[in-house]
Amino acid sequence: ETGSTRVIRYTVVQDAGKAVHPTYVEGQYQGGAAQGIGWALNEEYIYGKDGRLQNPGFLDYRIPVCSDLPMIDTQILEIPNPNHPYGVRGVGETSIVPPLAAIANAVSN
Structure with a gap:
C-alpha cells in the first residue's frame, strides 16, 4: 500500500x-471543512536545522486545491439561540476542527 489517503465525501x-x-453559512461550513481536510492531509510546516521556516509562502506551503477535496455536503440546523436578540449563533469556520479527528479515526480504523 502507498499510505495515500483521500476523503471521498464529507458532510457538515x-x-x-x-x-x-x-448561502453564506454554507460557505463558512464548506470553507472550514476544506481547511480542516488540508490540515489533516497535506499541510505541513517544515523547519530547517537553523529553526527557520523552510516553506513560508504559497509556492512552498501546500494547501488543498479543488481536485484534492471531496464533495462537501452541508446541513444547516436552525434552532434559534434564546440568548441573542436575532436568534443567531456563530458559524465562522467552525467546521475546521472535526475533519482532523474524523480522518485520524478513519485511518486508524
Whole structure:
C-alpha cells in the first residue's frame, strides 16, 4: 500500500441558530471543512536545522486545491439561540476542527 489517503465525501451538520443568509453559512461550513481536510492531509510546516521556516509562502506551503477535496455536503440546523436578540449563533469556520479527528479515526480504523 502507498499510505495515500483521500476523503471521498464529507458532510457538515451544524446549528446556526437563525441562518440570516444561508448561502453564506454554507460557505463558512464548506470553507472550514476544506481547511480542516488540508490540515489533516497535506499541510505541513517544515523547519530547517537553523529553526527557520523552510516553506513560508504559497509556492512552498501546500494547501488543498479543488481536485484534492471531496464533495462537501452541508446541513444547516436552525434552532434559534434564546440568548441573542436575532436568534443567531456563530458559524465562522467552525467546521475546521472535526475533519482532523474524523480522518485520524478513519485511518486508524
